[in-house]
Structure formats: structure tokens, C-alpha cells
Amino acid sequence: MxxxxxxxxxxxxxxxxxxxxxxxxxxxxxxxxxxxxxxxxxxxxxxxxxxxxxxxxxxxxxxxxxxxxxxxxxxxxxxxxxxxxxxxxxxxxxxxxxxxxxxxxxxxxxxxxxxxxSAVWRRYAYRVTDLPGGVDPLLRGHVLWHDWPLDVDAMNAAAERLLGEHDFAAYCKKREGATTIRTLQELSLVRGDDGIVTATVRADAFCHNMVRSLIGALLFVGDGHRPSDWPGKVLAAGVRDSAVHVVRPHGLTLEEVGYPADELLAARNKEARNKRTLPGSGCC
The missing domain is CATH 3.30.70.580 (Pseudouridine synthase I, catalytic domain, N-terminal subdomain)
Incomplete structure (x- = not known):
């Protein structure tokens, strides 16, 4: 390549x-x-x-x-x-x-x-609704139904603790030889007038199942099964937690990919190929 x-x-x-x-x-x-x-x-x-x-x-x-x-x-x-x-x-x-x-x-x-x-970020949206009647049939292929009421403010409070550069091993399906260090640039949730909660998730890159695992953890906070600091504690532990469910794929959409100015492409390509380590994690 x-x-x-x-x-x-x-x-x-x-x-x-x-x-x-x-x-x-x-x-x-x-x-x-x-x-x-x-x-x-x-x-x-x-x-x-x-x-x-x-x-x-x-x-x-x-x-x-x-x-x-x-x-x-x-x-x-x-x-x-x-x-x-x-x-x-x-x-x-x-x-x-x-x-x-x-x-x-x-x-x-x-x-x-x-x-x-060359990509500097990818932006995904995950859509879920907690409406008692379920999902609009015309949207059923793109919106998850969660059958517990969701506290979006609590979910946003939990999301803030996950932002920044971290090792997201606790939220990724491990692949041999692949790093799980990522920079999560945005993770925020908004409830629309139609009752659909849209989570915007943007990062420089994502490891396997990362977005759907993050949403799974936030849903547990939103429905009251876990406190708002729980997703951050899972992240810090650095290992997969059986309580974090990978939510179903149909609610997830890749919305946009961002690229730098043409003159910065070569530098970005080189940077993206470097294997990342966290500060203080030692070499190689």
C-alpha cells in the first residue's frame, strides 16, 4: 500500500x-x-x-x-x-x-x-430510542430500541470521562499486533424532538467494536444500571468487562471522514503509520 x-x-x-x-x-x-x-x-x-x-x-x-x-x-x-x-x-x-x-x-x-x-478523523453516529412504543417502522433498520428510559445528561457526564488519548483495550476486540491506543475527540449525545437519541462519536481512528462497546457502556449508565463514573473505571482497568455489551450494528452509521489540506497529506500518512504509545508507557 x-x-x-x-x-x-x-x-x-x-x-x-x-x-x-x-x-x-x-x-x-x-x-x-x-x-x-x-x-x-x-x-x-x-x-x-x-x-x-x-x-x-x-x-x-x-x-x-x-x-x-x-x-x-x-x-x-x-x-x-x-x-x-x-x-x-x-x-x-x-x-x-x-x-x-x-x-x-x-x-x-x-x-x-x-x-x-490520510484521514485525521472519522465521525460516527449511533441512534437509539427509548420510546415505549418502540422504533418507527420506517427507521427500524437504523435505530436501536432500548426498553428502559434513558437519562441523556447522565450519559453525557459519563462520556466526558472517556475523551482524549487512551488505551481503549477495554472497549476493543483485540487483534494481534494492533494497538488499541486512540484519541477520542468527541462523544456526545442529544435527544431529538422525535425521541431519538443520537450519539456523535469522533476519533482519529477506531479499533474493532470500539464505538458499539462505548455505546453499550453509556446505555447502562443512561438506564440507571451503572453510575456515571463506571465507563471511565472500565477504561482505566484496561481489560474487557463482561458487563459491557457490544450493541447491535444497525444503529451505527459512518457519517463523515476528515482529511487535512493537500500539502499536509504526506506528513499525515507517515504519522498514521507510526505505532502509538502513551506517555510514560515505555518504548516498543
Whole structure:
């Protein structure tokens, strides 16, 4: 994976969205499971009449059932393919892709752009309602029903204790060789007039199951099962707590990915590849 397109190719940025309900996540998998990456790569191969598959690199690899409104990916296309198809590529993809995934923008990326490593933050929203009657049927695929009344103020008080750079091992599914140190930039909840509570979660990056675990802990505070300092204590303990539930994926949507100015892309790519340690944690 490089930060520059290989000679003879053009790096193309794609902005896209999808309803994750019927997908087994973003990333291609063995066994023929339906994935967002697989659908887009198949469509690209078809509309460009290519014999080979052009592989996508994505900003955030969402899990099965998770939605995206502001996902970003890049693909390196041969110069001649881009020259031939660039003007009509967007409309042809619209005609070829299934209705639960859309590409909204296709454009030549600036020098040094990498959809994954250039990103400085990802912003997710998790939507839940505690209305006694449940979820509006028209929103059932995007909103979780929690059958206990929620105290949003208590949830926000708990969320404040989680902000900043920490080792989020207690809220992540461990992956061999991967760091769980992240900088949580925003975690706040607002109840709308429709009774839906929307949690905004923004960080430089997320480890596996992090957002859904954080929401699971905050729901326990909101419904009174745990005090507002409990999620912070779980974080400080640094180990998975069986009381922290990973909430269901359908309430989660990747809303937006942030990138620096073009002249800062190279520096950001280098920084993102560095393995992080916390101050005072020692080396390596």
C-alpha cells in the first residue's frame, strides 16, 4: 500500500454511502459473502470492461450491518482506463450498482492521498430510542430500541470521562499486533424532538467494536444500571468487562471522514503509520 499511484496509473477518490443491512461488512471475504467492497469492485470491472479487478482502499472498514453516509475509498486505475471512462464513470456505476450502495463522487485524488492513512478523523453516529412504543417502522433498520428510559445528561457526564488519548483495550476486540491506543475527540449525545437519541462519536481512528462497546457502556449508565463514573473505571482497568455489551450494528452509521489540506497529506500518512504509545508507557 503506497501513498502515490504507481507509474501509469491514476489514484481516484470515491465518496460513497450504503445501507449495511444486507452486507457482511465492507471487506471482501472468503465464501462468497456479500460485501460492499465486492459489489463496488465488481461494478468497476464491469463498467470499465476490464479483465482485472481494481482493488479499493477504504477509510474505515465497517462491520456487518453497519451503515455509511460519508465513506471514502480510493482506487488506482490505469491511465487509459481513467481517460476513457472518467466522464461517464459515475453514471455508469449508478446503473450497475445495487440500490443499497451508491457512489456520489469520483475524482482524481491529490498527490499523496490515501483514503485510510490520510484521514485525521472519522465521525460516527449511533441512534437509539427509548420510546415505549418502540422504533418507527420506517427507521427500524437504523435505530436501536432500548426498553428502559434513558437519562441523556447522565450519559453525557459519563462520556466526558472517556475523551482524549487512551488505551481503549477495554472497549476493543483485540487483534494481534494492533494497538488499541486512540484519541477520542468527541462523544456526545442529544435527544431529538422525535425521541431519538443520537450519539456523535469522533476519533482519529477506531479499533474493532470500539464505538458499539462505548455505546453499550453509556446505555447502562443512561438506564440507571451503572453510575456515571463506571465507563471511565472500565477504561482505566484496561481489560474487557463482561458487563459491557457490544450493541447491535444497525444503529451505527459512518457519517463523515476528515482529511487535512493537500500539502499536509504526506506528513499525515507517515504519522498514521507510526505505532502509538502513551506517555510514560515505555518504548516498543
Amino acid at each position: 503506497t501513498d502515490e499511484a504507481a507509474p501509469g496509473t491514476v489514484r481516484v477518490r470515491l465518496d460513497l454511502s450504503y445501507d449495511g443491512t444486507d452486507f457482511s461488512g465492507w471487506a471482501k471475504q472468503a465464501g462468497g459473502r456479500r460485501t460492499v467492497q465486492g459489489e463496488i469492485e465488481d461494478a468497476l470491472r464491469t463498467v470499465t470492461r476490464s479483465q482485472r479487478t481494481y482493488e479499493l482502499t477504504v477509510a474505515g472498514r465497517t462491520d456487518a450491518g453497519v451503515h455509511a453516509r460519508g465513506q471514502v475509498a480510493h482506487v488506482d486505475l490505469p491511465d487509459e482506463v481513467w481517460a476513457e471512462h472518467r466522464e461517464k464513470l459515475l453514471k455508469r456505476l449508478a446503473g450497475r450498482l445495487p440500490k443499497d450502495v451508491r457512489v456520489w463522487s469520483v475524482a482524481e485524488a491529490p498527490s499523496g492521498f490515501n483514503a485510510r492513512f
